[in-house]
Amino acid sequence: MKGKFISLEGGEGSGKSTAILCIQAWLESHNVPFIMTREPGGTPLAEEIRQLVLNPRDEKVNDTAELLLMFAARAQHLSEKIQPALEAGAWVICDRFLDSSYVYQGKARGGDTQQLDLLSEWVVGDHRPDATLLLDVPVEVGQQRIVQRQYQDRLDKESLVFHQKVREGFLERAHSEPNRVTIIDASVSIEAVKSQIENQLEHLFQAWCGGK
Structure with a gap:
């Protein structure tokens, strides 16, 4: 039986790292075979591309270059890690995806949606998440969390306007595909966030596996 693909999305400071630990613990407790991975990254080559994309630099990164680097990393990630794991029957939990x-690169950078559609069809095709958990927090809350980090990458350092567009973009994606994307209120306590995530995982487990 082919595995299931769950992506985890959210703006900067939304708490994805904490959510990943929660998901991992839940899957282990239910004896579900899984792998945890991330984008950009997930394989040695894709991790090198991640550094190119996210490391702060003096040179302005061209928007098209950023977009193509993201999809180059994704192509490698899909072929070398995600697809083999799914074919082996494992659940794939990916920190960020399409x-x-x-x-x-679309909403916040003002990129061409048609170009994104073409790249998505070419690189991703039918290998899209079965479900997505969107961790949503007000931008101000996310920014407060970011400034407490020891390291801030190039996207962390973007403007408040940029981060607001990111939040709006994710919510638009969620509202356009409510059957796939579940919004998790990540502005509440860690325990409350865990409860929301576990409830959704239980729902998916029942739907996909009949609770077995």
Whole structure:
């Protein structure tokens, strides 16, 4: 039986790292075979591309260059890690995937949606998430969390206007595909966030596996 693909999305400071630990613990407790991965990244080559994309630099990164680098990393990630895991029957939990490209390089950067559609069809095809958990927090809350980090990458350092567009973009994606994307209120306590995530995982487990 082919595995299931769950992506985790959200703006900067939305708490995805904490959510990943929660998901991992839940899957282990239910004896679900899984892998945890991330984008950009997930394989040695894709991780090198991640550094090119996210490392702060003096040179302005061209928007098209950023978009193509993201999809180059994704192509490698899909072929070398995600697809083999799904074929082996494992659940794939991915920190960011295609939605992030539409939001960051599309909505926030003002990129051409038609170009994104063409790249998505070429690189991703039918290998899209079965479900997506969107961790949503007000931009001000996310920014407060970001400034507490020891390291801030190039996207962390973008303007408040940029981050507001990111949030709007994710919510638009969620509202356009409510059957796939579940919004998690990540502005509440960690325990409350965990409860929301676990409830959704239980729902998906029942739907996909009949609770077995």
